[in-house]
Amino acid sequence: MSSHAPETASLLAALDTQPRVRAFLTRAVESDRTSHAYLFLGAPGSGKLDAAWALAQAIICESHGCGTCEACVRVARRTHPDVHYLAPESVTGYLIGQTRDLIEDVALAPIRAHAKVYIIDRAEQLRADSANALLKTLEEPPRGVTFILLGTSSETILPTIVSRCQCVPFRLVSPADAAAAVARATGAAPERCRMAVAVAGSPQRAVAFLKSAERQEARRVMVRALDALPHADDLDILDAAKELIVAVKAPLAEVKSTQEAVLSQNADYLSRGALKQLEDRQKRELNARERSGIMEVLASARSLLRDVLVVREGIADGITNTDVAEVSSRLAAKTDTPGAVGALDAVARAERAIARNSTPQLTLEVMLFAIRKALLCR
Numbered sequence: 001m002s003s004h005a006p007e008t009a010s011l012l013a014a015l016d017t018q019p020r021v022r023a024f025l026t027r028a029v030e031s032d033r034t035s036h037a038y039l040f041l042g043a044p045g046s047g048k049l050d051a052a053w054a055l056a057q058a059i060i061c062e063s064h065g066c067g068t069c070e071a072c073v074r075v076a077r078r079t080h081p082d083v084h085y086l087a088p089e090s091v092t093g094y095l096i097g098q099t100r101d102l103i104e105d106v107a108l109a110p111i112r113a114h115a116k117v118y119i120i121d122r123a124e125q126l127r128a129d130s131a132n133a134l135l136k137t138l139e140e141p142p143r144g145v146t147f148i149l150l151g152t153s154s155e156t157i158l159p160t161i162v163s164r165c166q167c168v169p170f171r172l173v174s175p176a177d178a179a180a181a182v183a184r185a186t187g188a189a190p191e192r193c194r195m196a197v198a199v200a201g202s203p204q205r206a207v208a209f210l211k212s213a214e215r216q217e218a219r220r221v222m223v224r225a226l227d228a229l230p231h232a233d234d235l236d237i238l239d240a241a242k243e244l245i246v247a248v249k250a251p252l253a254e255v256k257s258t259q260e261a262v263l264s265q266n267a268d269y270l271s272r273g274a275l276k277q278l279e280d281r282q283k284r285e286l287n288a289r290e291r292s293g294i295m296e297v298l299a300s301a302r303s304l305l306r307d308v309l310v311v312r313e314g315i316a317d318g319i320t321n322t323d324v325a326e327v328s329s330r331l332a333a334k335t336d337t338p339g340a341v342g343a344l345d346a347v348a349r350a351e352r353a354i355a356r357n358s359t360p361q362l363t364l365e366v367m368l369f370a371i372r373k374a375l376l377c378r
Helices: 019-030 048-060 070-076 096-106 126-140 173-185 190-200 204-209 211-232 234-266 274-314 322-334 337-355 359-374
Strands: 038-041 081-087 115-121 145-149 166-169
Touching: 019 048, 019 096, 019 166, 038 048, 048 070, 048 081, 048 115, 048 145, 048 204, 081 096, 096 115, 096 126, 096 274, 115 126, 173 190, 173 204, 190 274, 190 322, 204 211, 211 234, 211 274, 211 322, 211 359, 234 274, 234 359, 274 322, 274 337, 274 359, 322 359, 337 359
Parallel strands: 038 145, 038 166, 081 115, 115 145
Antiparallel strands: none
């Protein structure tokens, strides 16, 4: 079961790896001068998504993100119905239909709060057709609506999008700094914090990972699957992929429950069309959450296989997953350096496939077969 103790501090206050961003956003929230559209820019792992959820919490909360009220807890758990996360749904980027649905949803009143927030990940994948449909809404959204777009560089995003947003740069956070931030927030041992950052990708997500028994179990399932690969037959690999999908979906139970409650509460006064639109949006958000979970278990695989490479290369004290050091040692004994590199390449291909919205179970199957072949090919 998940650990669901109420959060005792605001997400915004916890952004200690980005002090300038935290100070800037805090001033904007406290002075009621938040922009209608932000563009958070920085490298992967810099905490842009963490900051987006933190700002969303501060906007949704009547007390600017107290961290303890029901609204704050819902946002922290990613279950608030008025905070929407969007990611590209096709290989080529955002679909024009996604953008149209977003524009229609923007026009609807908030369900629980006084405001609505839309977090748009990988904004560089807003191509001309979908971006053009969004421009007017982005420039003049309804009162109480805030957009937070995430990207790596303004040069990769359409200028018409950039010009309508307040750009917020994020500095690159080193793994050591990120792990130290997690240790301060959780009191967990340094090695567990390093592992959590490697798996979750950023300090706040690492903190949430360490609080979630289900997400940690998903990692353990991946570790067991990799450990068994040298002796696994084809059916074992197919079963392992199925088990991974089940483990990834386990943390989504609360999200589904919240979505069902929202639908029930709105069934009596929303039109049939609006209700269908709400259902479609919830389905997309659930799919996005599942894919995020898949990316997390892939990060678990990448981290462990990096440890295998470190062991093969004889780098003392170089492993990240010290709690399963015996697994990396066993795998290292079965392979050589090219095999470990080939296994890491298989994970990278799987990550790219999931980013392009490939079928998760098929992607995991292909990856596990490729890792087995790479590890044993010496």
